Amino acid sequence: MKRQESSSRLRTSITLAQREERLAYLLLGPPVLLIAGLILFPVAWNGWLAFHSVKLLSLRQTSWWELDATWDNFIQVFSHPDFWPALRTTLVYTLSSTLLTIALGLMAALLVHDRFPGRGVVRSFFLLPYVAPVVAIAFAWRFILDPRGILMTALINTGILDQPLNVLSQSPWAMFSLVAFEGWRFFPFGFLFIVARLQAIPDNLYEAAKIDGATPFQRFFYITLPQLKLVLATLFLLRFMWTFNEFDDVFLVTKGTGGTRVLTMKVYDFLIGEFNVGAGAAMALVLFAVLAALLTVYFRWYRRLEAEAD
Amino acid sequence: MSEQIENRVIGLLRIIGVIFFLGVAVFPFYWMLLASLQPLIQTLQNPTQLWPTQIDFSAYVKVWTQFKFGRFFRNSAYLAMLTMALTVAFSTLAAYAIARLRFRGRSFMSRVILLIYMFPAIVIATPMYALYTKLGLRNNLNGLLLVYLAQTLPVGIYMLHSYFKTLPPDLEEAGLMDGCSRLGVIWRVTLPLSAPAIASVSLYTFMIAWNEFLFAFLFLDSPNSFTLSRGMMQIANNVNVSQQLTMAAAVIATLPVILIFLVFERHLIKGLTSGGVKG
Known part of the structure; x- marks a missing residue:
């Protein structure tokens, strides 16, 4: 209401509120322009590309605003023999990686929760996998898991295996390796969230339980775990979303071989393998739609959980 | 009594757990450093050796300049x-x-x-x-x-x-x-x-x-x-x-x-x- 009064043709003296608003737009301008140009526009343009037959080579000649849409790209995506297997692979990969990440993060957090000498250093080292460049650690893992590498040699020397396994490109080992890599790389993320939540649990809950004679394991299951429910659910949501969209790790660790060809690899196959921009865009759109559908279901359950916690 | 035993078991498990997690988190980095510092022949001939017998910085020079x-x-x-x-x-x-x-x-x-x-x-x-x-x-x-x-x-x-x-x-x-x-x-x-x-x-x-x-x-x-x-x-x-x-x-x-x-x-x-x- 105030704003309407002030804008009533008093042009000579701008009110304080107007000045504040102008300053706000000025401060927000550069980031908003960048984000609009390099995220929102590409997402919108992806929608356009998905409905047009665009190849990389013809891209420069393609008009930006052509209107005759086609379903060809989606037909290509869905009729591709790899599509349904890739969708299944993506779900297996995403679900197992997410669960492993959270389980390891929870274990690491419980280990470091109580004070002990060197705790700060241990905590820093736990975070290393998460901060290192993915390319560098992916290649280290590839060499470690190589049939002639340290792990296979050690397994043969100790008599556990007779023959080296190709755990990077043989099904189902490739998926195990990939999930292990994800668990290793992202457990620190869960660890950070869970440690912060653990510290917020009031001590008197534990003391009361101790007086009542609860054992440490009982205290974990009846106090700690219920208190962590919400943060675990949030972690699941975030990790699920990001793993579903993960491309780098799959591309670098197993290269999509041995039954690890996920949907994001299909985007890359269309775009770089076949220079088929339209099909790549359609694939990305399908990926996004599947994820959105899964998240909608999850959110229903999550809201209920949140309401319970309040 | 059982509380004490349980506490001791947990203390032991914690030490083992911390060592295990530390080892797993750090090992790929250690191996990266090791493989970059020892001559290739040693990594290939003796993959399970965890301590370098010979240090060789030549890979770093080559990567930095030639590559x-x-x-x-x-x-x-x-x-x-x-x-x-x-x-x-x-x-x-x-x-x-x-x-x-x-x-x-x-x-x-x-x-x-x-x-x-x-x-x-x-x-x-x-x-x-x-x-x-x-x-x-x-x-x-x-x-x-x-x-x-x-x-x-x-x-x-x-x-x-x-x-x-x-x-x-x-x-x-x-x-x-x-x-x-x-x-x-x-x-x-x-x-x-x-x-x-x-x-x-x-x-x-x-x-x-x-x-x-x-x-x-x-x-x-x-x-x-x-x-x-x-x-x-x-x-x-x-x-x-x-x-x-x-x-x-x-x-x-x-x-x-x-x-x-x-x-x-x-x-x-x-x-x-x-x-x-x-x-």
């Missing part, structure tokens, strides 16, 4: 530092506007910013690739810089805006009363109070830009504009390159970010704890 990692290092540093500086500058101002100033669309902005951060890179990759090809911006470090900024600004704005909201507005108001301009208040009052938050945003955005793989890999074609991530792909795909060289390259890419992390982490925890005591 141009010196150049890639400079490119990565340029991109990461500029991304960090511009993200901190722009997102401080924008986050301040969202947290403190009244304008139309404010509540919309504060809600939408996190959503944008959630947009997955792979969904943007195809249109960005097409867009940059059409505009002729591929193979250009500054083109890549813009992409990185678009990725880091939403995070930066989100983190700083939630931090600014926790600061008491009284101090800023006092500054305004004393005749300071808004920008003066941001510079003299808000920024000094936000040092810990700004440190964490800096660290985070530096890390994102330094480690970024997908866009560097898709966009950069000529070795002069390679970043370390892109350069590593080149070296690994070269059949004539040994494990030793690849791991030397990996160490060059990893070491700076780990060093920065270890230094900053102390500052971060210090900042957070002292802020907590005062708060």
Whole structure:
């Protein structure tokens, strides 16, 4: 209401509120322009590309605003023999990686929760996998898991295996390796969230339980775990979303071989393998739609959980 | 009695657990360093040997000069530092506007910013690739810089805006009363109070830009504009390159970010704890 009064043709003296608003737009301008140009526009343009037959080579000649849409790209995506297997692979990969990440993060957090000498250093080292460049650690893992590498040699020397396994490109080992890599790389993320939540649990809950004679394991299951429910659910949501969209790790660790060809690899196959921009865009759109559908279901359950916690 | 036994079992399990987790977390880094430092023949002949019998720095020299990692290092540093500086500058101002100033669309902005951060890179990759090809911006470090900024600004704005909201507005108001301009208040009052938050945003955005793989890999074609991530792909795909060289390259890419992390982490925890005591 105030704003309407002030804008009533008093042009000579701008009110304080107007000045504040102008300053706000000025401060927000550069980031908003960048984000609009390099995220929102590409997402919108992806929608356009998905409905047009665009190849990389013809891209420069393609008009930006052509209107005759086609379903060809989606037909290509869905009729591709790899599509349904890739969708299944993506779900297996995403679900197992997410669960492993959270389980390891929870274990690491419980280990470091109580004070002990060197705790700060241990905590820093736990975070290393998460901060290192993915390319560098992916290649280290590839060499470690190589049939002639340290792990296979050690397994043969100790008599556990007779023959080296190709755990990077043989099904189902490739998926195990990939999930292990994800668990290793992202457990620190869960660890950070869970440690912060653990510290917020009031001590008197534990003391009361101790007086009542609860054992440490009982205290974990009846106090700690219920208190962590919400943060675990949030972690699941975030990790699920990001793993579903993960491309780098799959591309670098197993290269999509041995039954690890996920949907994001299909985007890359269309775009770089076949220079088929339209099909790549359609694939990305399908990926996004599947994820959105899964998240909608999850959110229903999550809201209920949140309401319970309040 | 049983409580005591259980406690002792848990204490033992904890020690074993900590050692196990430490070993697993650190081992790939240790192996990377080992394989880069010992002559290749030893890695191949005796893969399970965990201590080098001979140290050989030649791989580092070769990677740095012959494979141009010196150049890639400079490119990565340029991109990461500029991304960090511009993200901190722009997102401080924008986050301040969202947290403190009244304008139309404010509540919309504060809600939408996190959503944008959630947009997955792979969904943007195809249109960005097409867009940059059409505009002729591929193979250009500054083109890549813009992409990185678009990725880091939403995070930066989100983190700083939630931090600014926790600061008491009284101090800023006092500054305004004393005749300071808004920008003066941001510079003299808000920024000094936000040092810990700004440190964490800096660290985070530096890390994102330094480690970024997908866009560097898709966009950069000529070795002069390679970043370390892109350069590593080149070296690994070269059949004539040994494990030793690849791991030397990996160490060059990893070491700076780990060093920065270890230094900053102390500052971060210090900042957070002292802020907590005062708060």
